[in-house]
Amino acid sequence: MESSIIYVIIGIVALGSGIILGKIIFAKNTKKQIEEAEQQAAKIIEEGQMKAENLKKERLLEAKEKFVQLKADHDRDVLQRTQKINESENRIKQKEQGINQKEAQLEKQIKENESIKENLNRQIEVVNIKRTELEKHQEEHIRRLEKVAGLSAEEAKAQLVESLKQEAQTRALAIQQEIIEEAKLKANKEARKIVIQTIQRTAAEQAIENSITVFNLESDEIKGSIIGREGRNIRAIEAATGVDLIVDDTPEAIVLSSFDPLRREIARLSLQRLVADGRIHPARIEEVVEKTRKQLEDQVMEIGERTVMELGIHGLHKELIRMVGRMRFRSSYGQNLLMHSRETANLCAIMASELGLNPKLAKRAGLLHDIGKVPDEETELSHALLGAKLAEKYGENPAVVNAIGAHHDEMEMKYVISPIIQACDAISGARPGARREMMQQYIQRIKDLENLALSYQGVEKAYAIQAGRELRVIVEADKVSDSDSDKLSFEIAQKIQEEMTFPGQIKVTVIREKRAVNIAR
DSSP states (O other), rough: OHHHHHHHHHHHHHHHHHHHHHHHHHHSSSSHHHHHHHHHHHHHHHHHHHHHHHHHHHHHHHHHHHHHHHHHHHHHHHHHHHHOOOOOOOOHHHHHHHHHHHHHHHHHHHHHHHHHHHHHHHHHHHHHHHHHHHOOOOOOOOHHHHHHSSHHHHHHHHHHHHHHHHHHHHHHHHHHHHHHHHHHHHHHHHHHHHHHHHTTTTTOOOOOOSSEEEEEOOOOOHHHHHHHHGGGHHHHHHHHHOEEEEOSSSSTEEEEEOOOEEEEHHHHHHHHHHHOOOOOSSSHHHHHHHHHHHHHHHHHHHHHHHHHHHHHSSOOHHHHHHHHHHGGOEEEEEEEEHHHHHHHHHHHHHHHHHSSOOOOHHHHHHHHHTTTOOOOOOOSSSHHHHHHHHHHHHTOOHHHHHHHHHHHTTSSOOSSSHHHHHHHHHHHSSSSTSOOOOOHHHHHHHHHHHHHHTTSSSSEEEEEEETEEEEEEEEEETTOHHHHHHHHHHHHHHHHEEEEEEOOOEEEEEEEOOOOOOOOO
């Protein structure tokens, strides 16, 4: 309707415009032109009215269609609500029918229970009467027995209980002793079996870390650039990395010396960049060392993530993953700490599986047992207690925390996996080739083993074999009997255990041989 009014107004405005236009034309042109202008104005008005009528009809049709649609929607909603109400009424009627049925059943059961109760009461009365008669007969029987035995029932009962008690205690002690002995034998046998199977199933590298790194050069001319004027470059490198650079007469090589493998790696990579770039001066050295340190931190995180992924350990805190990566650049007695932790983790998982425990939890504790050796800040705590503190801080399982803190007996073992971690840590560190040992100390230990065996009477020869893991003692058959051989083997093993320090264990084998030789001619 509003659109029609607008078109009418437009027509009126157009008419006025036409009249004005006609007047102007009249003023300037002839009367014929005025008539044409009036005709055009009338035509414009007529067209405006037609458009207004058409628009009005369209709007009326749209309004009718919308009204019809709204009415259909309303009818559909009413129908749906009516259906829901009918369904609800049907459900209520069904529930009422079910309740009525249950009430009828309950009433029936109550009536049946009342009849059963009456029967039970009658039976109880009969049982009570019979019990009274039985008690009378029993009392009479006991009186007759007391007259025959000359003892009261209480005295006879006390004597019988005492004799049975003594006999039971004697049997229980004997059975207990047998069970304890059998359990000890089985436990020792199973423990040896599990440890041996665990060691045999694990293949480990014999990796030895050193305290120096050799940096190779293309020519000896580069040494002058690395040293710099009055040694300023080499001092800047040493100050920025904390590593000693040894530039001597060794051709085309510089020695990087430090007990911290992480620092040596930063120094090596920094020197590699500086030599490749050619710009070696104190400012550039500090910049390159800082970039290398950041790059190595990313590498440490990547090593930790790769290690955790390869071992199948999930949900480890990022800080613990970073500490695992830092183990790659740490060593313990020459043994790479990350390799040692990985090996311990695998050993723990195998041993836990053999014992029917949780292998994933044991593997997690085995990997993290030495994280106290790679802290960001030095503390006065031992590495075991510090590792337990860090594991607890980053939300590890209490069993893992206890295993880390107790693997050197600095904390009480509260979980089953704690002794497993301790045993596997010792296995990994004590195997041959795992840790570096000075050649002179090794040779001296071999000599001490042989001399200790030779100090016993009747020993002819002694040989330390398998890198000092076994001692074979050859005795004179005329001086040492078979029974003495067993005793000698035990005494030598005890003396080695008391007087010497050695990794792992040493097997003592005493060999006694009697030969009778004759020649027939």
